[in-house]
Amino acid sequence: MDLTKGNACAVSIGALTSIPERGGKDWPPVVVGSVHQTGLNLMRNFVRKGVRVVGIDYVREHEGFRSIYGESRLCPNPDQDPGGWLAFMQALARSLNARPVFISAADVFVSALGRHAANLREAFLFSETAALNADLATKERQYALAERHGFPCPRTAYIRSEADLGAFMAVARFPCLLKPRHKREWEALPQGNPLRELKVISAETAAQLAAYYRHTLPHQPEVMAQEVIPGPNDAQYCYLSVYASDASRIASCVVRELRVFPVSFGSASVVAPVVDEEIEDLCDRFLRAMHYVGICEIEVKRDARDGRVMLIEVNARFSVTGDAASYAGVDVGWLHYLDLLGYKLPTVKATRLNFRHIAIRRDFPAIPPSLAGGLLTWRDLIRSYRPPLEFYDFDLRDWRVTASTMHEACRALVGGMLRAWKLRA
Secondary structure, rough: OOOOOOOOOOOOOOOOOOOOOOOOOOOOOOEEEOOHHHHOOOOOOHHHHHOOEEEEOOOOOOOHHHEEEEEEEOOHHHHHHHHHHHHHHHHHHOOOOOOOEEEOOOOOHHHHHHHHHHHOOOOOEEOOHHHHHHHHHHHHHHHHHHHHHHHHHHHOOEEEHHHHHHHHHHHHHOOOOEEEEEEHHHHHHOOOOOOOOOOEEEEOOHHHHHHHHHHHHHHHHOOOEEOOOOHHHHHHEEEEEEEOOOOOEEEEEEEEEEEEEEEOOOOOOOOOOEOOOHHHHHHHHHHOOOOOEEEEEEEEEEEEOOEEEEEEEOOOOOOHHHHHHHOOOHHHHHHHHHHHOOOOOOOOEEEOOOOOOHHHHHHHHHHHHHHOOOOOOOHHHHHHOOOOOOOOOHHHHHHHHHHHHHHHHHHHHHHHHHHHHHHOO
């Protein structure tokens, strides 16, 4: 590979018959948006491949600032100071003396890149569909796009007022969910607000849903209301993929969610790769119809009533479950990087299916309520931790980050077990 130094990169474009295992010292650096654990894992993967990587984040407490992997730099909050973030990014590219590749690992940076794509195109290499990816980072747009392109969804409504919510409740079948458009919108709710930092909340009745909405109405009135897709947690799956600059599929795999946190309507804490051609085909048609480019995770669930695969959400970025893909032989971050350098890549499929991928910080808090609610037995728990295992957030080389993770996870596990014991006593 011939890469020139300076503020642009020239690549000897051609078709690869095999995927390079490592980069060269003169390859363009990578800038990762977010140094939370998800972004840190992406940084780690590039460091191991010999490529320089810089992570950016506006939250000084995130893991990358304590990690051995790459460099982490504090940036302005792109939501609160968009002009400052743009100036920071332009200065960062100049300081790296190259045209870096930019990859997002958090929705806030997906949105920021979509907003500033025209002003950053000469400074960075990134997905040509940055504006589309930013649209998919908002719940109201992703469900509208899904409906337009024929992806089955539960009944969903974009709520901006109590009148909108009333219209939805008049036709909805309960239980129903209330979701922020972006998770970070509820993260910003005032201290003590019962919805603060939640990703979703479930309501059994219309009165309960209306009560939940009143907690967000004065602060973030724009939310999504949605009918629940009936079925157990292990009927949920994630399609993990990366699409080339010509919108062809480079790689994909599917993982099944074995446990989630919060229980019932949370994010996956334990997943295992599976072969599911129906999910692969449905998700692939959706992304190709939009001419999507880049890394994408699509979470779906099989409706217990009729077996239909229904959309839960789209994450147009590197994700927690995206980390599992690399252990299955589908290194979505690396493949996206090579595609942005101009290479025509061979199609990649999962080559390893016999493992479970565990996010400890999510799974330890999930164990007590899962046991107490009869969703998990001690035998099931022990079986789920039998090798072969891969971990999202356990890395002995990065001991400072891992020690903090284990401390928080064990506190949550012990606290949850004590609470469950007191309820039974």
